[in-house]
Amino acid sequence: MxxxxxxxxxxxxxxxxxxxxxxxxxxxxxxxxxxxxxxxxxxxxxxxxxxxxxxxxxxxxxxxxxxxxxxxxxxxxxxxxxxxxxxxxxxxxxxxERRLDNVVYRLGFAVSRRQARELVRHGHFLVNGRKLDVPSALLRAGDVVTVREKSRDVEVLKQNAEVASQRSVPGWLEVNPETMSGRVVSLPTRDQIEVxxxxxxxxxxxxx
Structure with a gap:
């Protein structure tokens, strides 16, 4: 389709x-x-x-x-x-929920999942220190998602980070707006998935 x-x-x-x-x-x-x-x-x-x-x-x-x-x-x-x-x-x-594009969205680095997929495909994110541009990649507990150093001046990402600092993230994630990074604390339970x-x-x- x-x-x-x-x-x-x-x-x-x-x-x-x-x-x-x-x-x-x-x-x-x-x-x-x-x-x-x-x-x-x-x-x-x-x-x-x-x-x-x-x-x-x-x-x-x-x-x-x-x-x-x-x-x-x-x-x-x-x-x-x-x-x-x-x-x-x-x-x-x-x-x-464990898809990289969804995690990027949940962390607040994108305003929608569609935008998150685009940002991931353009190579703006690192996972555990390595560039990963596959939106469907499944993350595990302990994985760290970081905006690449040279991407931190991208206007869209800067604006999203500012907005993210004022929003809460699901309990299975944690985010650090100052370093533009986030971590998968644990796999989400059903009551932590808002759908x-x-x-x-x-x-x-x-x-x-």
Missing amino acids: SRYTGPVCRLCRAEGTKLFLKGDRCYTEKCAIARRNTRPGQHGARKGKTSEYGIRLREKQKLRRFYGLNESQFAKMYEMATKMPGQTGHDFLQLL PVNEQLVVEFYAR
């Missing part, structure tokens, strides 16, 4: 919830959900009964769009989760 390149606010409206795809705009009254919480398109305001399949499909699409993955990437990570011990739903969310979805419905979708 090709990458979606249209207005991201349409995706939030399609799912009927904030997916936080547009950075700081999502926290203001300019958010599309706050202004017009209806599905996009000519018949978006129409409401009908959703089938059991439709409910699970929408939950899967919501989670996929929340993390900004295409269908093949998303399905591949779910397949990885099914081979891990423990609850598949939690393991799946944990894998999604607007019921992951069990996603598991049921793939298990059908």
Whole structure:
């Protein structure tokens, strides 16, 4: 499936919830959900009964769009989760959270996951002292993410670091805005993962 390149606010409206795809705009009254919480398109305001399949499909699409993955990437990570011990739903969310682009976003070095992927691909980050430009790379407890020395004067990163200093990060991460670095303290537990979805419905979708 090709990458979606249209207005991201349409995706939030399609799912009927904030997916936080547009950075700081999502926290203001300019958010599309706050202004017009209806599905996009000519018949978006129409409401009908959703089938059991439709409910699970929408939950899967919501989670996929929340993390900004295409269908093949998303399905591949779910397949990885099914081979891990423990609850598949939690393991799946944990894998999604451990992606380098998500960690960069959670640490506050990017205003959205889309921007985080772009910054990672451009080689602005080090992981444990080595350059890593693969957004899908999975981090482990103890890994340290640092903005490269020569990238610290990049205006976008400087602005993001200033904003990050005023925000809290999830309990499984810690950040040092002064050194523009962060560390994975531990793997995230379910109550530390803030996602607007019921992951069990996603598991049921793939298990059908």
